[in-house]
Amino acid sequence: MKVYGMKTINRLHIFILALSCSGLCSCASTNHLTLSVTRPAPIYLPGTIKKVGIVNRSVPSEDNRKLDRVDQILSLESKNLDRDGADAAVNALYEEMSTFERFTDVKIIHNAHVKSSDSYRVPSALPWETVENLCEKNDVDAIVSLSYYDTDSKIDYNVVTKQVVGPLGVKIPLVEHHATITTRIKTGWRIYDPSIRAVRDERTIDHLISATGVGINPVRAATAVLGRKEAVTQTSSEIGSTYAFNVLPQRTRVTRDYFVRGSDKLEIGKRRAQTGDWDGAADLWFEEVSNPKAEIAGRACYNMAIINEINGDLGSAIDWASRSYSDYGVSLGLTYLKILRQRSAENVQLEQASME
Numbered sequence: 001m002k003v004y005g006m007k008t009i010n011r012l013h014i015f016i017l018a019l020s021c022s023g024l025c026s027c028a029s030t031n032h033l034t035l036s037v038t039r040p041a042p043i044y045l046p047g048t049i050k051k052v053g054i055v056n057r058s059v060p061s062e063d064n065r066k067l068d069r070v071d072q073i074l075s076l077e078s079k080n081l082d083r084d085g086a087d088a089a090v091n092a093l094y095e096e097m098s099t100f101e102r103f104t105d106v107k108i109i110h111n112a113h114v115k116s117s118d119s120y121r122v123p124s125a126l127p128w129e130t131v132e133n134l135c136e137k138n139d140v141d142a143i144v145s146l147s148y149y150d151t152d153s154k155i156d157y158n159v160v161t162k163q164v165v166g167p168l169g170v171k172i173p174l175v176e177h178h179a180t181i182t183t184r185i186k187t188g189w190r191i192y193d194p195s196i197r198a199v200r201d202e203r204t205i206d207h208l209i210s211a212t213g214v215g216i217n218p219v220r221a222a223t224a225v226l227g228r229k230e231a232v233t234q235t236s237s238e239i240g241s242t243y244a245f246n247v248l249p250q251r252t253r254v255t256r257d258y259f260v261r262g263s264d265k266l267e268i269g270k271r272r273a274q275t276g277d278w279d280g281a282a283d284l285w286f287e288e289v290s291n292p293k294a295e296i297a298g299r300a301c302y303n304m305a306i307i308n309e310i311n312g313d314l315g316s317a318i319d320w321a322s323r324s325y326s327d328y329g330v331s332l333g334l335t336y337l338k339i340l341r342q343r344s345a346e347n348v349q350l351e352q353a354s355m356e
Helices: 011-019 062-073 081-097 128-138 218-223 228-247 264-274 278-288 294-311 314-326 331-355
Strands: 030-039 051-056 105-108 142-165 171-193 198-215 250-259
Touching: 030 264, 030 294, 030 331, 051 081, 051 128, 081 105, 081 142, 081 228, 128 142, 142 228, 171 228, 198 228, 250 294, 264 278, 264 294, 278 294, 294 314, 294 331, 314 331
Parallel strands: 051 105, 051 142
Antiparallel strands: 030 250, 142 171, 171 198
């Protein structure tokens, strides 16, 4: 396995990347590849936060209690849709966070007596004295709060006339009533860190779900809409689960371009890369960095940056990308250099978080 002033290339990783290459048009000067990178957690929590308490501050709104009575008449759902949806979100958050190795303890704090009296908007943040008392009493380092939960539902009716074949084989008109119920689930979340009296995260998350029923009259159409409550609780669970993962570093796929035209060696390198022989491609790219033609040398330097990023050596990748632009004027090199520097800064954050 060859080395080019960089770490050794992981053959299996590179071969997998080769399978995801796209944009193989013969007339293009570059091909695409995708690779997986790790980014810092969207919500930063220091390593000192090992134990987390979860509280539910949400309360059902008067609007929804009224809507519940309408829904009962239409046989759509039972009461307490907001309460059950909020519980589903909190329970899913708990289930996910309990599996994270970074936490030693995760608990739902019941009877916290922190519910807001305002069901129409995200309430003000909890007083820090309240947060500190909750943490001390329950032996946790931080509080994750479902500050707000509400569902707004709208019922729309539509009449459709269809032609159906009657008993005598004659087509007759049939009027169908269609009822569509659209429900907006609105949630608000906060994470409190009492050690520095800072709200580490504050955000709202909205989701829309809809269901349609058909009947011979509006009431029959509405009663045909089954499973709305189940859909609301399922979606609420997904909201809570998704929010939990924001405290973890994120794996994501990114796309990169590399040069495949300009010289015979770049052309051959393209074919080697397509077959998974990235070592062989790198052999040829490294040879071309001293090509007397500036355009070819610049493209080869850029490709060497690509191979180093694939291998995880961002320092060398930055050097090669910088050289491709500063010495040879490859415009892609400057754009790529900014991307690599951002990734390098993110890696510093990841390293610091892992050491806390």
